[in-house]
Amino acid sequence: MSNYILQVNDATKKFSGLMANEGITFDVGVGEILGLVGPNGAGKTTLFNSLSGVHQLTRGTITFDGQDITKLSSHQICKLGIGRTFQIPQAIVTLSVEENVLIGALCHTNNMKVARKHAHETIEFCGLAALADKPAAILNVAQKKRLEIARAYATDPKLLLLDETMAGLTATERVESIQLIREINNQGVSIVMIEHNMDVVMSVSNRVLVLDAGKVLALGSPEEVTSNEAVINAYLGGGKKDA
Amino acid sequence: MKKLSYKKLLLCAGILVILIVLPLIFNTAFSHHIMTMMCIWALLGMGWNFIGGYAGQISNGHAIYYAFGAYTNAMLLQWFNLSPWIAMWIGCLLSAGIAFLIGKGLLRFRGHVFAIATMAVAECVRLIFINTKAIGGATGVYIFNAELDPALYMQFTDTKTYVYLYMAFVVAVLLFVRWLNTTKFCYYLRAINGNETAAESAGINAANYKLWAYMLSAAIVSLAGSLYMQFMRYTDPSMILTSNISMMIVLVTVMGGVGTVYGPLIGAIVLTYISEYTRVYLSHYNGLDMVIYGVLVILIVLFIPDGLISIPGRIRKHREHKAAVKEAPAK
Numbered sequence: 001m002s003n004y005i006l007q008v009n010d011a012t013k014k015f016s017g018l019m020a021n022e023g024i025t026f027d028v029g030v031g032e033i034l035g036l037v038g039p040n041g042a043g044k045t046t047l048f049n050s051l052s053g054v055h056q057l058t059r060g061t062i063t064f065d066g067q068d069i070t071k072l073s074s075h076q077i078c079k080l081g082i083g084r085t086f087q088i089p090q091a092i093v094t095l096s097v098e099e100n101v102l103i104g105a106l107c108h109t110n111n112m113k114v115a116r117k118h119a120h121e122t123i124e125f126c127g128l129a130a131l132a133d134k135p136a137a138i139l140n141v142a143q144k145k146r147l148e149i150a151r152a153y154a155t156d157p158k159l160l161l162l163d164e165t166m167a168g169l170t171a172t173e174r175v176e177s178i179q180l181i182r183e184i185n186n187q188g189v190s191i192v193m194i195e196h197n198m199d200v201v202m203s204v205s206n207r208v209l210v211l212d213a214g215k216v217l218a219l220g221s222p223e224e225v226t227s228n229e230a231v232i233n234a235y236l237g238g239g240k241k242d243a
Numbered sequence: 244m245k246k247l248s249y250k251k252l253l254l255c256a257g258i259l260v261i262l263i264v265l266p267l268i269f270n271t272a273f274s275h276h277i278m279t280m281m282c283i284w285a286l287l288g289m290g291w292n293f294i295g296g297y298a299g300q301i302s303n304g305h306a307i308y309y310a311f312g313a314y315t316n317a318m319l320l321q322w323f324n325l326s327p328w329i330a331m332w333i334g335c336l337l338s339a340g341i342a343f344l345i346g347k348g349l350l351r352f353r354g355h356v357f358a359i360a361t362m363a364v365a366e367c368v369r370l371i372f373i374n375t376k377a378i379g380g381a382t383g384v385y386i387f388n389a390e391l392d393p394a395l396y397m398q399f400t401d402t403k404t405y406v407y408l409y410m411a412f413v414v415a416v417l418l419f420v421r422w423l424n425t426t427k428f429c430y431y432l433r434a435i436n437g438n439e440t441a442a443e444s445a446g447i448n449a450a451n452y453k454l455w456a457y458m459l460s461a462a463i464v465s466l467a468g469s470l471y472m473q474f475m476r477y478t479d480p481s482m483i484l485t486s487n488i489s490m491m492i493v494l495v496t497v498m499g500g501v502g503t504v505y506g507p508l509i510g511a512i513v514l515t516y517i518s519e520y521t522r523v524y525l526s527h528y529n530g531l532d533m534v535i536y537g538v539l540v541i542l543i544v545l546f547i548p549d550g551l552i553s554i555p556g557r558i559r560k561h562r563e564h565k566a567a568v569k570e571a572p573a574k
Contacts (some may be wrong), residue, residue, distance in 0.1 A: 052444060078446035090444075092437035103434045106427050107446035115427070155446055 005030045005159050005190045006051075010060035013046055020046040022214045024060070028159065033181070033191045035205030035222070037198070039235050042211040044194045045087055048161050051192075052084045053077040065158060078107060083152030084161035087194075089144035093137040097128055100136050100147055104154030119154055126150040126180060142173040146180070153184055160184065162193040166200050178204055198236070202226070210235060262414075266406040273523075275402035279474055281515040282409035283467050288495035288507025289413075289420050290463025295493060296502035297429055298456040299436030300350065301358045304365030306488040307345075308338040308461040310372065312468025313478050317384040320396070327397045331469035335462040342461030346454045362486060369484035383479025386472065397473040405474055412470060416463060417508065424504050432456055433502070464492070491518075498543050500550030509551050 006028040013021040021043045028034050036044050050057050053074035062070045069077055083104075092100050098119060105119040106112075123132050128150055131139065136147060145165055152160055162181070166174050178200060185191055195201045201208060201222060208225040210217040212234045218225050225231055266275055287309065295301050315334030319325040325333075349360045373381045386398070393399050399408075423429055434442040435449045443449055472478060482488075491514070499510020517539060525531045547553060 054440070054444075073448075074443040075446050075448045078444055084444055086440070086444075090438050090441035092434050092441055094437040095433060099430065099433075103430060103442065103447070104445045106430065110427055112425065112427060151441070151445055 003030050007063040011057055012059040013050055014058040019214050024216050026209050028190050032206045035201040035208040036194045038211035043214040081158035083155045083157035085148040085163055087163045089148045091136040091144050091147055097134055098132040101150050101154045104151040107155040122150050122154040141168045159190045164194050166197050262410050266403045272402050275406050277519050278406045279409050281512050282413045283471050284495050284511035284515050285413045285508045286467035287492045288511050289416055290460045291492045292496050292507050293456045294460040297432035298453050302361045303358045303489050304361030305464050305492045306484050307365050307368045308464040309468040310483045311338045312465030313472035316469045316472040317386050320386055326395050327473050334465045334469050338461040338465035339458040342458045346457040350453045369480050372480040385477045387476040421504050500552030503552050506550050506552040
């Protein structure tokens with residue numbers, strides 16, 4: 001299907017005795033922002049890990065841009081066009097901010113000049129210009145998360161997997177982060193974002209996928225999902241939201 | 244092409260003059276021996292630096308490739324009368340090939356497991372060499388032959404020739420390392436070393452890059468082995484394949500500055516100087532040279548963990564900090 005960037009069919013991941021993901025089926029349209037929500041332990045990051053090749057599915061298929069990527073490794077999947085950030089920011093602390101983004105920019109070129117130019121443009125786009133020559137080790141949480149996004153964006157992805165980008169951010173930082181995500185989306189990048197903050201999810205997502213105990217609980221527009229009784233019982237818990 | 248500034252040209256000229264004049268000022272066979280060994284250890288360090296420094300996988304078994312470089316020269320001379328000028332490159336290829344096989348098996352391990360596994364493999368190779376009569380077994384190999392053309396067979400009578408020639412090798416490899424340091428290859432290795440998960444998610448095939456770094460390190464260490472053979476003209480497994488040798492290769496780089504361009508060179512100069520002088524002047528106090536050597540290593544690792552090359556930077560930072568504290572109004 002040419003208007004789906006990602007199609008996940010019956011994604012199941014078992015760790016020894018634990019069924020972390022079971023029978024998950026959904027798709028992501030080209031240019032869509034899909035929110036991925038659910039209680040802690042629902043299997044959201046496990047799903048991301050399967051999508052980005054950190055580990056392989058026990059059962060099921062993942063089709064990206066028309067290609068079966070179920071058995072591919074992370075670097076292969078990145079080269080095909082999926083970028084991702086991690087729940088705990090994985091900055092390469094021995095490098096500077098600019099060098100971190102350069103690593104992403106080198107994904108599709110061997111030419112250092114071209115890569116540096118692209119890294120520079122990405123740093124500007126992501127609002128990191130003031131920090132470019134600083135060592136990544138001295139960044140605070142919000143800056144590290146932004147660096148993660150910049151590095152992933154520098155790989156020229158068609159799909160970006162964002163894992164709890166808002167966690168630990170102040171209200172102002174959240175607003176800035178949402179703006180960056182919107183700008184990236186405006187460039188044509190589809191996004192799947194794991195988020196606990198329902199305000200963010202509601203304001204940014206086109207659709208929302210709710211996971212609970214490894215299974216899909218609901219899939220639909222933010223309004224449909226937040227008024228779904230099963231979702232309210234399992235996750236939204238009588239109106240309780242992140243501040 | 245970057246334009247060389249006048250300052251840089253002057254610096255290069257200055258260094259060249261020093262290199263030419265040094266063996267003439269210190270004109271004894273012993274001094275030349277030390278200078279030659281400094282060059283060999285510099286090559287060993289620069290080679291190891293690719294896997295241990297840039298890629299961050301501490302290999303404790305690089306004596307394997309040192310030995311293969313040395314023995315390739317010796318055996319190709321003995322069997323085919325082949326000039327070491329050709330044999331050394333065959334040795335490099337052979338070592339890279341062996342590194343490919345060993346690396347494929349061992350690079351899946353990291354940290355301490357990799358360090359011990361490489362140690363174990365090196366020990367196995369040592370035992371194989373001892374028990375292989377075709378290459379001299381425990382008796383080793385001896386290539387000295389006064390009838391051979393000195394230039395063609397790299398067996399010079401004048402020790403100064405070795406110093407100048409090996410200095411040239413060091414300069415050549417140093418320039419190569421300097422260049423490689425600016426390429427995608429080294430950036431990728433640094434990324435893998437810094438955070439392998441992040442590196443993979445950014446499109447880096449970590450397993451492949453580590454393997455190439457390992458093969459490159461083996462080739463350069465092999466080159467050092469070839470040059471060692473030509474200088475000493477004799478070696479045996481107990482001289483070249485011991486865990487001591489493997490560890491000194493590690494130390495040369497770690498002491499100088501792991502993962503840097505000039506670190507291994509500085510480490511080689513300092514360590515060779517210390518170890519050769521303590522060996523000659525203090526070894527009659529049984530083992531004192533090793534004690535001093537060991538203590539120095541401990542001190543450097545404790546107090547200057549980034550290696551000797553980090554000292555100028557640390558002094559500068561200390562001075563900047565002092566100046567900043569002075570300027571800040573007392574509260």
